[in-house]
Amino acid sequence: DVKVTQSSRYLVKRTGEKVFLECVQDMDHENMFWYRQDPGLGLRLIYFSYDVKMKEKGDIPEGYSVSREKKERFSLILESASTNQTSMYLCASSLSGLMNTEAFFGQGTRLTVV
Amino acid sequence: DAKTTQPNSMESNEEEPVHLPCNHSTISGTDYIHWYRQLPSQGPEYVIHGLTSNVNNRMASLAIAEDRKSSTLILHRATLRDAAVYYCILRDSQGGSEKLVFGKGTKLTVNP
Numbered sequence: 111d112v113k114v115t116q117s118s119r120y121l122v123k124r125t126g127e128k129v130f131l132e133c134v135q136d137m138d139h140e141n142m143f144w145y146r147q148d149p150g151l152g153l154r155l156i157y158f159s160y161d162v163k164m165k166e167k168g169d170i171p172e173g174y175s176v177s178r179e180k181k182e183r184f185s186l187i188l189e190s191a192s193t194n195q196t197s198m199y200l201c202a203s204s205l206s207g208l209m210n211t212e213a214f215f216g217q218g219t220r221l222t223v224v
Numbered sequence: 225d226a227k228t229t230q231p232n233s234m235e236s237n238e239e240e241p242v243h244l245p246c247n248h249s250t251i252s253g254t255d256y257i258h259w260y261r262q263l264p265s266q267g268p269e270y271v272i273h274g275l276t277s278n279v280n281n282r283m284a285s286l287a288i289a290e291d292r293k294s295s296t297l298i299l300h301r302a303t304l305r306d307a308a309v310y311y312c313i314l315r316d317s318q319g320g321s322e323k324l325v326f327g328k329g330t331k332l333t334v335n336p
Contacts, residue, residue, distance in 0.1 A: 143324055218266070
């Protein structure tokens with residue numbers, strides 16, 4: 111039973127393209143997160159959304175924007191893709207206000223920018 | 225966010241217990257200690273969490289020091305399928321941002 115779904119497992123885009131990474135969760139979670147993962151650097155938070163149309167910057171927001179128009183969907187946007195944005199991107203969701211509950215992750219999207 | 229410190233890597237033999245340490249000396253009284261693991265080519269998955277008392281579930285046990293400045297994830301009998309990166313993180317239950325921030329984790333290698 112899939113709970114967090116990322117629209118693509120693999121993507122190849124050209125430098126300068128506008129790229130949309132989509133994430134959908136079916137658990138009615140308020141919180142949603144976007145991370146990127148690179149070898150040796152662990153998981154780094156790009157953006158966090160705690161409600162529809164609400165967002166907070168994470169540790170590495172530069173070059174990215176996000177959209178949360180509906181509770182279940184959180185989109186990561188690369189306005190003009192660059193080769194240094196080649197990475198694994200992971201989406202997650204969690205309930206709000208309950209720090210004793212778990213977060214659920216998608217399977218990841220491996221993006222290559224050429 | 226309160227920070228955690230973990231060893232970069234650890235090795236274990238199959239069917240032996242594994243103790244994965246985590247230091248969190250700046251933990252506040254309202255921080256929950258969470259552990260996640262990431263198997264190769266997968267997204268992270270929840271393992272266990274605790275606040276003050278030791279916790280057990282079907283996957284692992286969590287031992288929390290009395291002063292809460294450190295904790296240990298215990299895999300009672302490691303299997304090859306436990307080879308993963310294990311992350312220790314803190315989640316504050318008292319207001320503030322609910323951002324979920326990970327470090328680099330500990331890469332566990334399990335030898336047959």
